[in-house]
Each structure stands twice: as C-alpha cells, then as structure tokens.
Amino acid sequence: SAVISQKPSRDICQRGTSLTIQCQVDSQVTMMFWYRQQPGQSLTLIATANQGSEATYESGFVIDKFPISRPNLTFSTLTVSNMSPEDSSIYLCSVMTDNSPLHFGNGTRLTVT
C-alpha cells in the first residue's frame, strides 16, 4: 500500500492568512483527493487533484478558496486561503490506484484563531 506523508501535521493560523498543505506519496498513484473532516463529522470531499490540469472541485468548494496543485503523480498541495475560524478542521490527503482502496495520510489539524 502507498505511504503518504502529509505536512504540516498541525498548525495554528490567524484569520486572513493562508496555509499550504503538502502531500507526498512514495509511489505513483492514479488519483489523489483532498478531504476535510470537521469535528464530529464525516469526511467531505473538497476536490480531486488532477495531474497536469486543474483540480475538480465538489459543490461548495471553489478554487479561489482552496487552490490545489498536482505537478506529478506523487505530489500535491492544498492551500486554504484567507482563513476564517470556520476553516478549522482536519484536512486529509488520500490516494487511490487501480483496484486498490483509498489510503489516507495522517492529516493536518488546522486551527484558525
């Protein structure tokens, strides 16, 4: 199974600033996703990170707020822009290859003050 390294593991940020989260995989993967997990809630898909093209965003998420990059098949970043306390959450990188289940990184616990 793929090993996923996600950085930072946690951060405390001020309102109005931006944070970029990195996701590095130890092998090439077909699909990479970014999820958000708010306290006591399930995982909500933010977007699918597409290699070499713009990410595909789910309803309620926009590129200006959550820009995503995926320059190759092993790396992606998610930026949380112009943060507000409502953005406090755990952000998860996940990957999937053909016929293999979804694997998750350890997540980034973000607190916005």
Place this chain on the structure above:
Amino acid sequence: AQSVSQHNHHVILSEAASLELGCNYSYGGTVNLFWYVQYPGQHLQLLLKYFSGDPLVKGIKGFEAEFIKSKFSFNLRKPSVQWSDTAEYFCAVIGTGGSYIPTFGRGTSLIVHP
C-alpha cells in the same frame, strides 16, 4: 449520485459484547464497499473491503462485514469487542460505473468500556 448512511452515530458497549454497525448505500450499479477505522489521535485505516465474490468479507482484528445486495447494506460485525476497539468507524462506497470517487458515511463513534 451515490450516498452512504450510517444509522448508529454513537455506540457504547462493554468488553466481550457483540457489535454490529449498520451501513446502507444508495447507488444504482456495481459498488465497491469499505469500512475504515480511526483510532483516537490516529489516521484513517482500512478495516476491510468488498470488491466482488464472497459477500462475507473478513478484515483485520476480527472484524467482518456482509454485503447484502438486495438490502443495499454492508454491516460491520465483531462477535466480541475489546477496549482497544474504541474508535470512529466509517463506511464508504465507490460506484464503479461512475467517477470512482469515494463517498463516506458520517461515521459511528464506538466506545468500549473495560
């Protein structure tokens, strides 16, 4: 569109009790089904998966799940829980005829008292 429903949001059991967590999905075609577990302070881990074949699948740590196609269900079971099973459990579905994007249920919080 696919969706997943987990009816039990909070479950509290004593050690050695039997466990069954409900999971129902909505999708018109073939599905892949998963249960994930998230222990306190840790990341999500795959517990078990169903792609095809025997509808009764066995996972790690004594867990099993049964896919009942007619009921659109994939309930998780364990005959005797342990204190170390305290965790959040998430059911997930991928509709294989669609975009291959996983959809998660809202999770079940399991607390096992020693």
